[in-house]
Amino acid sequence: MRLANPVMTASGTAGLGTELGAYFDVSSLGAVVVKSLAPFEWPGNPAPRLAPVPGGMVNAVGLQGPGVEAWLRGGMIELIEAGATVVASLWGRTIEEYRRGAEMLAGAPAEVVAVEINLSCPNLDKQIIAHDAQMSAEVIAASQVCGRPVWAKLSPNTDRLVEIARSVTAAGAEAVTLVNTVQARTLDGVAPALANGSGGLSGRCIHPIAVRAVHDVAAAIPEISIIGVGGVTGGAEAAELLAAGADAVQVGTATFADPRAPLRVLRDLERWARQHHIPRLADIGLLG
Template sequence: MFSRSGRIESIEGDALTTEIGTVVLENPVMLASGTAGHGMELSSSIDLSSLGALVVKSLAPYEWQGNNSPRLHETPSGMINSIGLQGPGLQYWMEETLPKLKSEKVNVVLSIWGRTLADYVLAAEMCSNLPEEIVAVELNISCPNIENRGEMFSHSTESTRSVIEATESIIKPRWVKLSPNVTNLVEIAASAKEAGAEAVTLINTLMGMVIDIDERKPLLGGGGGGLSGPAIRPVAIRSVYEVRNALPDFPIVGVGGVASFEHVLEFMMAGASAVQIGTANFANPKISETVIKNLHKWCKDNGVQNLKEIIGIAQRS
């Protein structure tokens, strides 16, 4: 099994230990891709080793400039972004950022993306010899496939399967992050499982748009964007619940509007084995430490020996 221990040992034994397939984490709290930079940005605010894992901002096998500004806009109960997956590329990250993360003793989940299947193949080849600090690779497939009229890879069973098959050279466990902007999420999750994904991350952002009424045009430089934050949490919870119900042996990582320990419990009761905190990091970079501390307290107060006891419990009510 792929597992590593951070510097800080659990004050309540292994009450928070969880498993996502073959990946073992000391606690179920991760930072979501795109909300903690490429790894080191929050290191001055929190002890990164206290996290279950840190999911880095998605990286392509090449440098990418992203979309025009403005890229972010606050919305009621959330935010909408059109960053466009800006990043320095995998090679630069591995040479410049990964060594620093190693010194932090944090479990890292590498996130990769591409615009074509060939991009994913190349990214996978660059990930053929990853160090132990990287415990899994998350496949971000909510990206336009320029070889298929710009349709998102995550919007069909066929293209989802094709990306997973294109990255089979990656030895580390692969988690596929799916889009909620579909009507057949369970079918797509099933195709991901059949193609070899070890887990599924639910959900990516919802598609949205904000209009600048003075300029009479979309506010974001990229036009539309991805909605995240508390507003999407009920959608994420239901997505986790439905996939867990249909595929009870397929590990799920829940993400979408997590901002408290209660939200973590909600996701886990719906069927997630772990969660990722995203947009809430922008408002409070220390929120993950508070959530972990409160999870320990909740387990103690409620006589729960390990949070694994509650995974999917809402399915049985």
């Protein structure tokens, strides 16, 4: 598939609808990736759920959301009316829950161009699915019922990233999104800063981890499509991920400090492309 340009929002950092529309025209991005949705409403974790740390933050939002069907009736319609290219994101605790969510998304209109499968959340055993190559493949296979391209969002918290990327690709993922947050814990004095205890680290400080993940997967599997995410705050980090082997990038935590960050990254990248004699950003990579 081809997007108009290779810059998107990162799931969970841009709301469920047109929240960013107050700051810029969301139709200017390659795609708006919405917060991960389950086939049911989910309350998420108790507060406090965010803690700033130098160069980023630790979050344990816990996948709060209204569920796929409520989004199809609300946030999705808002986004389409705003002219956005939309990517839904799905989570579940079991293969069956992913299948159920994907079935619900099968009814979405063509403006929902892909479904990113968030494999980096705890399953019933509190394990991250993306650390299990077999289960990840089964989830990706079950999610094909959504009837559009499926992307696998993987975790950086494993030494088996290449094996897992291979496994989800064989199961039908058209791209891998690298990376989700880095498992972390931060204290406020001597007590955990988050009600959940641990959380996921994101922001500029994890950028080299994302670059390493993209590089390792691209080097081992040159034919794979990769969406790079992690610590992109401006065009320099986006270009670094593209140079490491990504076909497109997503902007997450930077949006909390500057809601226009995704658009700024796109404009920076357009300048970078001109300097490197790339006439159209759409010429970068399969997804771009």
